[in-house]
Amino acid sequence: MNQDLFLNGRQVEAGDGGRFDVLDPATGNVLAHVADATEDDAIAAVAAAHAAGPGWAATAPRRRAEILRAAFELMSARAGELAELISLENGKALADAKGEVAYAAEFFRWYAEEAVRADGLLVTAPSGANRIMVTHQPVGVCVLVTPWNFPAAMATRKIGPALAAGCTMVLKPASDTPLTALAIGRVLAEAGVPDGVVNVLPARRSGPVVSAMLHDPRVRKLSFTGSTEVGRVLLKEAADQVVNVSMELGGNAPFLVFADADLEAALDGAMIAKMRNAGEACTAANRFYVAAPIAAEFGKRLAERMSALIVGPGTEPGVEVGPLVNQDAVDKVEALVRGAVEGGAQAIVGGGRPDRPGFYYDPTVLVNVHPDAPILREEIFGPVAPIVTFDDEDEAVRLANDTEFGLVAYLYTGDLARGLRVAERLESGMVGLNRGLVSDPAAPFGGVKQSGIGREGGHEGMLDYLEAKYIAVSWD
Ligand code: NAD
Secondary structure, eight states: OEEOEEETTEEEOOTTOOEEEEEOTTTOOEEEEEEOOOHHHHHHHHHHHHHHHHHHHHSOHHHHHHHHHHHHHHHHHTHHHHHHHHHHHHOOOHHHHHHHHHHHHHHHHHHHHHGGGOOOEEEEOTTSSSEEEEEEEEOOEEEEEOOSSSTTHHHHHHHHHHHHHTOEEEEEOOTTSHHHHHHHHHHHHHHTOOTTTEEEOOOSOHHHHHHHHHTSTTEEEEEEESOHHHHHHHHHHHHTTTOEEEEEOOOOEEEEEOTTSOHHHHHHHHHHHHHGGGGOSTTSEEEEEEEHHHHHHHHHHHHHHHHTOOBSOTTSTTOOBOOOSSHHHHHHHHHHHHHHHHTTOEEEEOOSOOSSSSSOOOOEEEESOOTTOGGGTSOOOSSEEEEEEESSHHHHHHHHHOSSOOSEEEEEOSOHHHHHHHHHHSOSSEEEESOSOOOOTTSOBOOSGGGEESOBSHHHHHHTTEEEEEEEEOOO
């Protein structure tokens, strides 16, 4: 199967006719040959977005809202086929893929509702001499760059607020998972998004293609979701034309369980926080810190649950854990587990790869992990739960904050006062308090420290695509 670029409302081949293969992670087989955008294609897409800009910005907010709502309805009606596509190209279990489609579509519904609520301000200046008027205008042409781990939701979480705000855009999806992004492009066109407003450009050579766009003065915004490493590179690139940036970067989420926690609830939360998407989530619990008196019991029961999970091809009925996205991902998990075991940790379940083709890793629980082990410093991005014990609240907070990342943290306690106190002390943009899942289109998602800049979702999400315009006005 061949898939083309989505440029100015049309499916077109890459300028040089190049294509790259998209693989099925469950088998390693080729799923599709996708057009591989060149720098010239990227500039053509920027030109299309720029030409469509004034018309879309002038479109009534109510009309933009209705188009977004139609996109929500279309995505919901096609949830089955979209989930199948995500599962095929990303590998995640179908149940996870269905969850992702519902979550992804919600961004269109939420921003359909927000599109008509861009507010402003009118006050008398403190001097009394004039009025201060603040209104919002769309930032302009946006470049959106997304990762492979949530190929639908990471795209709609940007496209929804950008469309609501009146921006036009070029989406560069991850080259492991461009098929879902292209399908979303078709949904948007069908929903009534005019030509040129949303362009989707798969590209194997992400660096030069994104760089070409960031150096085109018509581009005014970069919204990136991906690793902190690539985020740093793009922040530097964006500096050349002082492009407005939003960055959703890596995480290293701590998961704290205090001795007074409801253990069953904490285990439920741990399974969601760790195993959604087989651990391939920026929000994945990466480090389990458990109060010493309950650590052995928690580890034993977590191991029981992990070993009961059904591993297999994501599209097979009943499968709970699919393959990882590619061989590199498996190699990384393997190296981190090996390093932890060499440092004294024991795998009480898993610890290796199942004997089958495809990019699999067994659900794993590690105990007695050395506090300096690399597995506690780096994103695992796989189905591995390292457990470390702590003695008191201060130590738990210190261990949790001992990272350059600050996306999300989870904590379980039966004492709400302690929960709120610790939540305030945790250096993260989001906290799951007695919850293993925080993602919600109605809430501001994002990180502090090296996990990012800006917020996606909620009311804040649309502000990332708007510029405040201040007008000092006298009418007396
Ligand atoms: P990645 O950084 O390798 O790639 C992300 C995107 O950037 C892809 O589209 C890729 O093609 C592109 N890219 C890579 N190098 C580039 C370059 N030099 N110039 C321009 N574009 C480039 O990340 P990934 O492996 O696709 O995704 C996993 C990472 O994403 C993890 O670190 C995860 O934590 C993070 N993530 C963060 C969030 C969040 O909301 N904070 C959400 C999902 C994933």
